Amino acid sequence: MKKNKWWIGLIVLQVLVLLGIAASYYAADHYGKDIVLKTKPVDPSDVFYGDYVTLNYEINEVSSSLWNGKSIEDPTPVYAVLSPDNDGLYRVTKVTGDRPDVKGQQVYLKGKATPSMEGFLHLEYGLERYYVKDNTGKQLESPHREYKVTVKVASWGKGVIQRIQPLN
Amino acid sequence: MSDKWLIKEGKTWVQDGIITEEQYKQILSKYPDGHSKQGIGLIPVFASILIGLGILSFIASNWDGISPLYRLVLLIAVLSVFYTAGHVRLKKGNPVLGRAFIALGIASFGAGLILLGQTFHFVSYDARTFIIWSVPALLYLYLFRGKLLFFISFAILTGGQLYALSEFSSYSYVILILFAIGLGWFVSASKDKLLTWFFSAGLVLHLVLYALTLEDNWLWLIVILIGLYAAAEGLNQNLASPLRFFTTGAAFITSLLLYFFLTNTASSLDYPDPLWFGIIYILLFAAVISLIMKKGTFSSFLKTGLLFFPWFYFTFLIGEFTAGIIYLISAFLFSGLLLTEGYQKEERSQINWGIILFLIVTFIAYINLAWSFMPKSLFFLIGGILLFALYFFLQKKKRDVLEEGGDSHEKK
Numbered sequence: 001m002k003k004n005k006w007w008i009g010l011i012v013l014q015v016l017v018l019l020g021i022a023a024s025y026y027a028a029d030h031y032g033k034d035i036v037l038k039t040k041p042v043d044p045s046d047v048f049y050g051d052y053v054t055l056n057y058e059i060n061e062v063s064s065s066l067w068n069g070k071s072i073e074d075p076t077p078v079y080a081v082l083s084p085d086n087d088g089l090y091r092v093t094k095v096t097g098d099r100p101d102v103k104g105q106q107v108y109l110k111g112k113a114t115p116s117m118e119g120f121l122h123l124e125y126g127l128e129r130y131y132v133k134d135n136t137g138k139q140l141e142s143p144h145r146e147y148k149v150t151v152k153v154a155s156w157g158k159g160v161i162q163r164i165q166p167l168n
Numbered sequence: 169m170s171d172k173w174l175i176k177e178g179k180t181w182v183q184d185g186i187i188t189e190e191q192y193k194q195i196l197s198k199y200p201d202g203h204s205k206q207g208i209g210l211i212p213v214f215a216s217i218l219i220g221l222g223i224l225s226f227i228a229s230n231w232d233g234i235s236p237l238y239r240l241v242l243l244i245a246v247l248s249v250f251y252t253a254g255h256v257r258l259k260k261g262n263p264v265l266g267r268a269f270i271a272l273g274i275a276s277f278g279a280g281l282i283l284l285g286q287t288f289h290f291v292s293y294d295a296r297t298f299i300i301w302s303v304p305a306l307l308y309l310y311l312f313r314g315k316l317l318f319f320i321s322f323a324i325l326t327g328g329q330l331y332a333l334s335e336f337s338s339y340s341y342v343i344l345i346l347f348a349i350g351l352g353w354f355v356s357a358s359k360d361k362l363l364t365w366f367f368s369a370g371l372v373l374h375l376v377l378y379a380l381t382l383e384d385n386w387l388w389l390i391v392i393l394i395g396l397y398a399a400a401e402g403l404n405q406n407l408a409s410p411l412r413f414f415t416t417g418a419a420f421i422t423s424l425l426l427y428f429f430l431t432n433t434a435s436s437l438d439y440p441d442p443l444w445f446g447i448i449y450i451l452l453f454a455a456v457i458s459l460i461m462k463k464g465t466f467s468s469f470l471k472t473g474l475l476f477f478p479w480f481y482f483t484f485l486i487g488e489f490t491a492g493i494i495y496l497i498s499a500f501l502f503s504g505l506l507l508t509e510g511y512q513k514e515e516r517s518q519i520n521w522g523i524i525l526f527l528i529v530t531f532i533a534y535i536n537l538a539w540s541f542m543p544k545s546l547f548f549l550i551g552g553i554l555l556f557a558l559y560f561f562l563q564k565k566k567r568d569v570l571e572e573g574g575d576s577h578e579k580k
Binding site for chain 2: 007010011014015017018019021022025052075112124126127128129130131160161
């Protein structure tokens, strides 16, 4: 009898993986703090994922002076501490290698840092794609428009995009 | 070979008195009507591929009406149904259909992963999704075998590597290991010729991609290839010949590239640290030679070994141009030796490869040397004539050799 059951376990395991990933996002949704980021979207098309826009945030490029570790040559996992400006938009105020302490309005995002132009670092947070309904990406793409993106940030550094609106 | 061909040809053999009617029947009975059955057996496989593609594109095209949570629940239901159907079919002794359903289950699992990324607008910047996806694929391959499951795992791992590399410039070692060990284990046990060739081509591809991520140090590729060659000689008999084929092919292309780069002064190359390169290279080369000596196939390695020699380290002595020319000569020698050896052994396929490679080398050498100082119309004209002449000469030689050796075993 025992031999007949193992394959059900295999299915359950795969279902749990899917549910686990979903739960981690829903947890970020639920426990996260709303922050607003500024961006400019452009649209390449992706064969695999249907239609999406690529988002370029202001927080993708940061001054290397915010990073206190050794100079970055290869992709390095980092934590970016973000604080709100007077206009309510979040900007990176510090980049660290260890999990930072954040107070009050501050949040931190996990990211990957790579070298950029002289004096700058390029940070990627996994928030740079926004999937849209088929073929509506073009509307978001209209040139030189800036957008603000609301992101829920969980206390463990994970961000989930909530919505995207024109800035002006 | 198809049954129809045998039935038709066999009759003429009887008429020509080569075999008797009795022998003709015996030969036919040795090849039962297995091929046409195999053809029909492929239909469920194709059907499952179509359904799998259907599911993937269904997910990818953002079905708007349904909330993400329900989409996930729906996918989980689909996944469970496919896997269950697969297990039921396998248990009832229908492996082809059973594996096809399992394959659909694997496709649904991947669709679920992609859907989640899409729903939450998440980019992973690496091959993570594909790694997770490949785990059940490899597990089911291990449990139920079968070509279909092999190709699914192959596609997920190779597609994942290519996707992560082209999209995010991120090479995944985990995928390389899963491919080399997960699939390597399977093909070395399966003894299926098609699978060993696919696996070998894939493995060389994954390693070439890795070498490309090293940028200035891409010439480590030579060490990687010779390592693979050694592994092929030492590890597994089933894999030795396809791995030899593809590593040699990659080394051949590398030699031609080096010839091209080194003889064009505008491009200057960076080389890997000679100390480490030298040590590892010599160790691996020695390993290959000792393995080959044991097998007594040393002479055939002589020509292949030509392609693996790091002449680029001698540019300080002989200059870049000369080193480039040495690479050209090596490529010529290799294809020439391949051809002569083919003529001696009267092996048609080796002769054909020799001809093709010889023509390629000639043409590339011609383009590189003549392009800059010849009028273009003359360049094309002479190039065409040169190729034609060589082609006819080599084909004629091939016919002569193959026809002379009347009772050659390779003659078809």
